[in-house]
Amino acid sequence: MRSTIVLGTLAAAASASPALARRQYGTYKPLVTSEALQADITKEGLLEGAQTLEDFAYAYPRRTRIIGSEAHNDTVNWLKEELEALDGYYDVSLQNFFTVAMITGQINAFKVSGSNASASLFEYSASGNATAPLVVVANRGCNATDYPATVSGNIALISRGSCDFGLKSALAGTAGAAAAIIYNNAAGEFNGTLGVPPRPEGNYVATVAISQQLGTGFVQAIAGGANITATIDVTTDIQNVSTYNVLATTKGGDQNNKLALGAHTDSVLAGPGINDDGSGTVGILEVAKALSKYEIKNAVTFGFWAGEEEGLLGSTYYVEHLPANETAQIRGYLNFDMIASPNYIHAIYDGDGSAFNVSGPPGSAQFEKFLEDYFTSAGENFTATAFDGRSDYGPFLDVGIPSGGTFTGAEEIKTEAEAAAFGGEAGVALDKCYHAACDNVANLDLDAFELHGKAIAAAVATYATSWEGFPARNTTVARRSVPRARRTNESRHHRSRRSQPLKK
Ligand SMILES: [Zn+2]
Helix, strand or coil, X not given: XXXXXXXXXXXXXXXXXXXXXXXXXXXXXXXXXXXXXXXXXXXXXXXXXXXXXXXXXXXXXXXXXXXXXXXXXXXXXXXXXXXXXXCCCEEXXXXXXXXXXXXXXXXXXXXXXXXXXXXXXXXXXXXXXEEEEEEECCCCCCCHHHCCHHHCCCEEEEECCCCCHHHHHHHHHHCCCCEEEEECCCCCCCCCECCCCCECCXXXXXXXXXXXXXXXXXXXXXXXXXXXXXXXXXXXXXXXXXXXXXXXXXXXXXXXXXXXXXXXXXXXCCCCCHHXXXXXXXXXXXXXXXXXXXXXXXXXXXXXXXXXXXXXXXXXXXXXXCCHHHHHHEEEEEEECCCCCCCCCCEEECCCCCCCCCCCCCCHHHHHHXXXXXXXXXXXXXXXXXXXXXCCCHHXXXXXXXXXXXXCCCCCECCHHHHHHHCCCCCCECCCCCCCCCCCHHHCCHHHHHHHHHHHHHHHHHHCCCCCCCCCCCCCCCCCCCHHHHHHCHHHCCCCCCCCCCCC
């Protein structure tokens, strides 16, 4: 005991303690700079990470990284190992939470009057196999009184609109329908989610989506006296799932002036999710790895969220379980969800509200400006994307944390103006493989991936060094009112630019 005390006293004066000596000399690291950290982000590194995620998905017959899948669990474990391999630079942890997820789902048959017709399956649809007459539901099927008694035992035909898909399916189920069809209220086909069950209005029935053209055709024919019989045969597997966020916080740096950033680790059921959001996952991982070579002044937390596709589950869980004092430590949050789209745009979340009239908490505009300056200095054009809470920054906005980030586009069709600004093909989706089986490594644009990866590096290096010019956190900000309604209200902004499935 005594000798320890003596040594400790000496250590303070003369660095005699091995631990202190190591801290001072053995692991000397230069202070991070934007140039150095950007130089560490390469196409090779990004591609290798993306390939690893694809390999996880393709190692299993379902070829998906949806939460609860083997490949998603492999993704989580790989991230944890990669972050733990950085010589203790980060405190790494898994944050476990539970949810309900549709593990598999398919339409075995959809026939109208004996002929095959085109339909898509709603996420969280019940399984079912029914052949029965179509019964038209009044209005938009948002009230129990819209469902005539004749719906019982038959197939409810419901217009999209006014309320979420899940309510329609539940009310159809409560009315005794054998299955439900929701037809579009705009041109074209669509798909979406009923939302995680259970819900108070009742149990879901087998529910599919069809085009407006098909649906209104049936409505008119039935109004004219026709009797139309349909067959809906769907199989879904909905399970309770245990899943994980991966969290890594630098041990160094001022924990009271922390930068947080995040991406989501899960895909939809339909594919491996390599652009959505393997690109963001690998982008922030590569920056996290590179950062470990440097000294920082402000702490950085990297969040790898699960269950984004089921409704921002992981990021919501994280924010809701963060103690108030730790929430107050986060100066800002940066989100990266889809940053390597094949027909890309360079979009920045509209933190100042100049383009879409929804601004973020003070500091969001500074993040937007920082990223604008980054693209300008890289000689690239940029545009704004709506700041509507439809990705993992939503829960951070809800507690008053300024947010920002970049995005290269989902299923929206590229305009002529966008083609002029960014190249690529007008009239084609920004990511033609959005939420599809083909969202694999071949779907990535590596130039965009590298540019946005370096943008992450530039932001991390900058804010891990100084928050100069950035407003102080207002930690007394009340939770935003009705954030859920905002998040599920697709009509407020164009319904594109989202990463969550449609709910209404
Ligand atoms: Zn996404």
